[in-house]
Amino acid sequence: xxxxxxLTSIIFLATLWLIFSEKLDRTITGIAGAVxxxxxxxxxxxxSEVEAIKAVDFNTLGLLLGMMILVALLEPTGFFQYxxxxxxxxxxxxxxxLLVLLGAITTVLSMFLDNVTTVVLIAPVTILISExxxxxxxxxxxxxxxxxxxxxxxxxxxxxxxxxxxxxANLSFDDFLIHSLPIVVxxxxxxxxxxxxLFRNELAVKPRNSRAVMKLNPAEALEDRKxxxxxxxxxxxxxxxxxxxxxxxxxxxxxxxxAAAAALLWVRPNMREMLQRVEWxxxxxxxxxxxxxxxxxxxxxxxxxxxxxxHVSVIPPVLFGVALIWIIGILSAFVDxxxxxxxxxxxxxxxxxxxxxxxxxxxxxxxxxxxxGNGTIIGSTxxxxxVTLSEKTRTxxxxxxxxxxxxxxMFSACAVSSILYVLVYPLL
Amino acid sequence: MIVSHFMKKKVVSIGAKATIQEAAAKFVKQHVGExxxxxxxxxxxxxxxxxxxxxxxxxxxxxxxxxxDFVHDFGAVETTRPTADLLVRPITVLMQPVxxxxxxxxxxxxxxxxxxxxxxxxxxxxxxxxxxxxxSRVDIGTAILALWPGVESKKS
Numbered sequence: 076x077x078x079x080x081x082l083t084s085i086i087f088l089a090t091l092w093l094i095f096s097e098k099l100d101r102t103i104t105g106i107a108g109a110v111x112x113x114x115x116x117x118x119x120x121x122x123s124e125v126e127a128i129k130a131v132d133f134n135t136l137g138l139l140l141g142m143m144i145l146v147a148l149l150e151p152t153g154f155f156q157y158x159x160x161x162x163x164x165x166x167x168x169x170x171x172x173l174l175v176l177l178g179a180i181t182t183v184l185s186m187f188l189d190n191v192t193t194v195v196l197i198a199p200v201t202i203l204i205s206e207x208x209x210x211x212x213x214x215x216x217x218x219x220x221x222x223x224x225x226x227x228x229x230x231x232x233x234x235x236x237x238x239x240x241x242x243x244a245n246l247s248f249d250d251f252l253i254h255s256l257p258i259v260v261x262x263x264x265x266x267x268x269x270x271x272x273l274f275r276n277e278l279a280v281k282p283r284n285s286r287a288v289m290k291l292n293p294a295e296a297l298e299d300r301k302x303x304x305x306x307x308x309x310x311x312x313x314x315x316x317x318x319x320x321x322x323x324x325x326x327x328x329x330x331x332x333x334a335a336a337a338a339l340l341w342v343r344p345n346m347r348e349m350l351q352r353v354e355w356x357x358x359x360x361x362x363x364x365x366x367x368x369x370x371x372x373x374x375x376x377x378x379x380x381x382x383x384x385x386h387v388s389v390i391p392p393v394l395f396g397v398a399l400i401w402i403i404g405i406l407s408a409f410v411d412x413x414x415x416x417x418x419x420x421x422x423x424x425x426x427x428x429x430x431x432x433x434x435x436x437x438x439x440x441x442x443x444x445x446x447x448g449n450g451t452i453i454g455s456t457x458x459x460x461x462v463t464l465s466e467k468t469r470t471x472x473x474x475x476x477x478x479x480x481x482x483x484x485m486f487s488a489c490a491v492s493s494i495l496y497v498l499v500y501p502l503l
Numbered sequence: 504m505i506v507s508h509f510m511k512k513k514v515v516s517i518g519a520k521a522t523i524q525e526a527a528a529k530f531v532k533q534h535v536g537e538x539x540x541x542x543x544x545x546x547x548x549x550x551x552x553x554x555x556x557x558x559x560x561x562x563x564x565x566x567x568x569x570x571x572d573f574v575h576d577f578g579a580v581e582t583t584r585p586t587a588d589l590l591v592r593p594i595t596v597l598m599q600p601v602x603x604x605x606x607x608x609x610x611x612x613x614x615x616x617x618x619x620x621x622x623x624x625x626x627x628x629x630x631x632x633x634x635x636x637x638x639s640r641v642d643i644g645t646a647i648l649a650l651w652p653g654v655e656s657k658k659s
Contacts, residue, residue, distance in 0.1 A: 153569060160573055199567035206564070209579025287578025295573035467563040 079119040083374040086111050087367055091418075095410040102356040105363030112370035122373040130369020131362050134242040134328045140358060141331025142232055145313070146192045147352035148306045148338050153298035155184070155196035160296040163204040168285025170210060170278040171271065174218055177201055178267060181219040182226030185457075186233045187314060189354075190223045194457040198464050204291075209283030211470050214274040216461040217477070218267075221449050221484045223457050225266055228445030229259035231317070231327060235357070236416040236444040238327075243420045244437045247321035254438055254503060258495045262446065262488040269487055273480050302342055309338040364417045372421055381425030392432060393500050396439040397493045403443025404489045408450025408482075416444050435503035439496065446488035452477045454485075506613050507606035509646045510627045510636035516541045517594060519548060523559070524590040526551060526597075537637075539626040540598050545633045547626045549598035556597065559585040603628045606635055614643050 090108035094101045109127070116122020149155075158180050166173035177197065184193045198216055205212035227233035231241045231251045240246065271278070282288075297303060313334035316323070320330050339349075371377055390398075406415055419440055427433035448455035452462050452474055458481070465472040496503070516539045517526050526538060530553065540549040561580060565571060604613050604625045617625060617640055627636040649655050 151569075156569060156573075199564055202564040203568055203571075203574065206562075206580045206583075207574070207576070207578035209583065282579070283582070284578035287576040290576045292573045292575065298569065464564065464567065467567070469562060 079115065079121050079374040080376050080379065082115055082119075083112060083370050084376050086115065087371055087376075087418075090367065091414055094414055100356075101411065102360045102363070105360045105367070109363040109366035109370075112367050116370055116373060119374075121375075122370050126373060127366045127369055130372070131365040132239070132242050134326055135238050135365075136358055136361060137326075137328025138232065138238050138242070138331045139235065139361070140353070141328065141333075141335040142187075143189065143353045143358075144335035144349070145306065145310055145331075145338055146188050147349050148342055148344060149188070149303065149310070150192060150196065150352055151299065152303035152306065153296055154303045154307070155193065156200050157293050157297040157303075158184070159197050159200035159204070160291050160293040163200075163207075163288050163291055164293065166288070168208055168282050168288045170208075170214075170280070170282065173204070173208075174215060174271070174274075174278065175267065177215055178218045178222040178270075181223045182263065185223035185227045186230045187310070190227050190234065190455070190457045191460060194220055194223055194460050198461050200296075202464065202468055204288060206468075207287050207291075208285060210280055211277050212468055213465065213470050213472055213476070214270070214277045216465055217472065217480050218270050218274075220455070220457045220461045221266060221270065221481060222263065224448045224455050225259065225263050225446065225484075225488060228262075228441060229256045232331070234445055235361075236412050237441055239361075239413070239416050239420065240437055240441055240444075241327065243424065244433075246437065248317040248327065249321070252318075255441055258442070258492050258499075261495060262491040265487050265491050266449075266484050269484060270480070273483065302344075305341045306338050309334050309341065312337075361413070361417075364414055368417055368421060377421045377425055380422055381429060384422065384426060385429055392435065393497055396435050396496055396500070399436060399439040400443040400446075400489055400493055400496065403440060404447035404485065405450070407444050407447025408454045408485060410453075412444040412448060412455075416440065435496075435500060438503055442489070442492040442496070446485055446492060448485075449481050449488065450478075450485035451481060454481070504610045504646065504650070505606070506604055506608045506610065506627055506638050506643070507636065509610070509642045510606070510638040511642070512636045514539070514626070514634060514637040516545075516547070516626075516634055517551070518543075519593070519595055521594045522591050523556075523585070523594055523597065526594040527556060527590075530556065537624045539601060539634055539637065540594060541634055547601045547603050547628065547634050549595065550601045550624075550626065551594060551597050551599070552623075555599065558597075559589065601626060603632075603634075604638065605630075610643055610647055613638065614640075614647065617643070 086108055090104055093099050093104040113122060113124060113127045159177065162173065162176035162180055166176050181193055181197055197219055201215045201219060202212045205215055231237055231248045237251065313330055316330050320327055403415060423433050423436050452458050462472045515529065515533045515535055517529055519540055519542055529538060537550055537552045539547045540551060542548050602616060602620050602622065602625060604616060604627055606627050606629055613625065624637055624639045626634055627638055629635045
C-alpha cells in the first residue's frame with residue numbers, strides 16, 4: 076500500500092499547489108486531478124468510479140445549487156440595487172451612517188445568499204452614491220467586503236465552507252444559529268468599530284453634496300417588482316423551513332432545491348439566461364475535490380495523518396481548537412478556504428474515530444475558514460471583486476491599503492472568536 | 504470605389520508627446536469626436552475618442568450599475584474636474600489601439616472593419632503608413648447608399 080499512498084499524496088499536493096499559485100484555473104486543475112486520482116485507484120485497485128461517485132457529497136452540491144438558482148432569479152430584479160439606494164437615502168448623506176447601513180445590508184444579504192453576488196451587485200451602487208456625495212468610496216467598499224465575509228460565517232448557507240462542514244458533521248441550520256451566530260454578532264460589532272476607527276479620517280470629510288443623494292429614487296432602482304416579490308416570498312419560506320429542517324427530517328439540500336423548483340415554477344424565467352448566472356465552475360470544482368479527497372482516503376493517506384495527529388490528544392482540546400482557528404485563519408488569508416476545508420474534514424472525522432471529542436473542533440474550523448478570508452485581497456472572492464471595481468474609480472484600492480485594514484479586521488475577528496470559544500467551550 | 508475618394512483630407516491629429524490638457528483643447532477647438540495620435544513621422548500609433556477623455560469626468564463605474572434611471576442628480580460628480588496633475592499626463596495613457604485603413608481599401612471592406620470593431624471613424628494611411636485622411640461611418644455609409652438605383656438622381 077506504500078506506492079499508492081505516496082502517488083496519491085503527490086497528485087493531491089501538486090493539485091493544491093496549482094490551485095493556490097493560480098497558475099491554472101482551479102476547476103480545470105480539479106477535474107484533471109480527480110481523473111488522475113481515479114485512474115491511479117483503478118491501476119492499483121484501491122479506488123473505482125463507483126467509489127468516486129460515492130465520495131461526492133451531493134448534500135453540499137444540492138444546497139449550493141438551490142441557493143445559486145434563487146440568487147440567479149433575484150439578481151436581474153434590481154432588488155440589491157434597491158436596497159443600496161435605500162441605504163443611501165436613509166443615511167441622508169452622513170458618512171458613518173452610510174457605512175453602517177451599507178455594511179448591515181451586505182451582511183444580512185450574505186448571511187443567506189452568496190457573498191460574491193451580493194458584493195458584485197451592491198458595490199457599483201456604492202461607488203455611484205459616494206461619487207454623488209463627493210466622498211472617497213474606498214471605506215465603504217472595503218467595509219462591505221469585510222462585513223459580508225464576517226456575516227457569512229453565521230449561518231449554514233452563508234459560506235461554502237459552512238455548507239461543507241455542516242454536511243460532513245451533520246450540523247443543522249439552527250446548530251449554526253445557536254453556536255455560530257452569537258459569536259459572529261460580537262465579532263461583527265468589533266470589526267465595525269475597528270473600521271470606524273481605521274477610516275476615521277476618511278469618514279470625517281464632509282460630503283460636498285449631500286442633497287443630491289436625497290433625490291435618488293429607490294422605487295426606480297427596482298427593475299422588476301413582481302419577480303422580486305415572488306423570489307423573496309419563496310426565499311423567505313425557505314429560510315423559515317431551514318429553521319425546522321432537522322425536526323422535519325429534511326436535508327438542507329432538499330429544502331434549497333425545493334425552494335429553487337418552486338421559484339422557477341412561479342417566475343418561469345428564460346432558462347438559458349438564468350443558468351448562465353449559476354456558478355457551475357464552483358460546483359464542478361467542489362465535486363472534483365470530493366473525488367480527490369475520496370481517493371486519498373481510499374489509499375490510506377488520511378489514516379496516516381490521523382495516526383500522526385493522535386498525540387494531539389495530550390494537548391488540552393480547548394487549546395487545540397484555538398490553534399485550529401488561527402492556523403486555518405492564517406492559511407485562509409492567503410489561499411482558497413474551500414480546498415483547506417475539504418481536506419480538513421476527513422482529518423477531523425479521523426480524530427473523532429480515534430476518540431477525540433470533535434464537536435467543538437468543527438466550530439473552530441468554521442471560524443478560522445470564515446474570518447481568515449479578510450486578511451488579504453486574495454483571501455476571498457468578495458475582496459477581489461471590490462478591488463477590481465475600485466480600479467474603475469478615481470481611488471483604486473492597493474494591496475498595501477487592504478492589508479492595513481483587512482489584517483487587523485481578520486486578527487480581531489479571530490481573537491474575539493478565540494476568546495468566546497474558550498469561554499463557551501463546554502457548551503459547544 | 505475606394506476609401507480615398509470619400510475621406511476627409513484635412514485631418515486633425517495630435518502628437519504622441521502632447522498632454523491630456525492639450526488634447527482636450529484640440530477637441531474643443533476643432534469640435535471633433537476622435538483624434539488620431541501620430542509619431543514624429545506622422546504614422547498613427549493610436550486613437551483617442553471623446554469617451555476616453557470623458558471617463559476622467561465620469562469614471563467607468565457607471566457601466567457596472569444596471570441602469571442609472573434612478574439617479575436624477577449626479578451631485579458632486581457634476582462639479583468634479585480632473586486634477587491638474589492628471590491633466591499634464593501624456594495623452595498616450597488614454598489612447599486606444601488604432602485600426603488604420605489603407606487609402607486603396609474598398610468601401611465595403613472598410614465598412615465591415617468598422618462594424619466589427621465598433622468604430623465611428625478610421626484613420627486612412629498611405630503605402631508608407633503615414634496618415635493622409637480620416638473617414639467616418641457617415642462618409643462610407645452615404646457613399647454606399649448613393650450607389651443604390653435611383654438614389655443619386657433624387658438627391659436634389
